[in-house]
Amino acid sequence: MALFEAKQLHKRFGDQVVLENISLTFEEGQLTGIMGPNGAGKSTCFNVLTGRFRPDRGSVRFAGEDITGLSSREIASKGISRSFQIMNLFNEETALDNVLLSSPAVRKKGFSMLRDLGRNNTARDSAFAVLSRVGLADKADVSAGSLSYGERRALEIGVALAAEPRLLFLDEPTAGLGAEGTARLAQLIAQLKRQLTIVIIEHDMRFLFNLADRISVIHWGQVIAEGTPNELRENPWVQRSNLGALA
């Protein structure tokens, strides 16, 4: 059974059909890419999958449980983390504290516990371990606001990981990153692969082709193609494109 299964999702906003019968499955331990051109409905899809919007029709199941229509918070508590296209970090706080703030211990007890947790070595150690996973061990004491853009992206993934999710959603992680930053991010994600189930929503095809086990192509609010990167690459029109030349 797939870890995450969305079936026949429909979503309309006024005069627009935003999602039309989208079905997606994410297998445990796999990295799935969702790609599509701008305006294809990727973000709405992401928001329906992670509970921000309720679908008009269709269902979402996670680990065998129906989570359709649950709030983002409730979905997060089931073990699904998401990072956002627009980063939300606490700029005044250090990288380490940003991670600590989303550790299960703090989320259980509330923000007031942060000071106490600062002295709680176990929590600090695991937050530090998360920073190491995302390559920011040497930036632990630097305030989030002073990190480079690429480092902030990595920290955001760290914040998402601190919640110890079973499933991690990343929304346009390469947005705003240059070639070097994108390469570094790809390296980071490749290291996380297999440690947990990852879903990446991204318009940069090349980024996904090199990382994903499977890719779903979304356009017009529908899944228009699906397959492994190799299967999708075989398409003659992909061969004809820049992507074919670079792949």
Place this chain on the structure above:
Amino acid sequence: MSTSLLRVERLTKLYQRGMIQKQTTFSLEADFEIAGPSIVGVMGANGAGKTTMFELITGGNLPSSGRVLVAGQDIHRVRYGERDRLALHYHQSYQLRSFTRNRPNFMLEHAAKDRAKVHLFDEPQFNTQDGYIGFMLDFFRKLRADGKLVFLCLHPNEPVHIDIMNEICERFIFVNKDENRVSRLMYADSLSELSRDARVRTYLGKLAPPL
């Protein structure tokens, strides 16, 4: 007898100007039937009425006379919010479902189908550099294999657009606007057949296939 996927019956759409001395500014006439699944290429100059025809088929626009049957159901008698269960209008990268309303929803019937049978793609953006074209064409084929009727409206201005139409379309409609501003449809089974007509050749210009 099975029901046709689409019947456009003596459909006309008139736009007029002036209160007393009415002057027709635009007029579209269409009458055709497509029984089974197919991929139909639609061409015509800007302003010839391609989008208007799509709007009439999806029930977004009201005909002046005639009717449109999608899978046997008169689209203009179906509740506004349910018309997209019969026909979908894809406008470039998104899907529209706005409707000119002429009677309240409760007077209308429910859609007899759950998923759209007719899919109309209005000038989708084909960018040869990003590779999405291949997935878009596969999607048209998948819809057809699932028993749907696909319209692909393109305004060819590069050779690749002709390649796309030749690769994917099984029949063609050309919307021709004459000197009296009356738009009528021409039908053909291939692009080469269609482009034997001088008006189509003029429209295609350098892209017209050799005679």
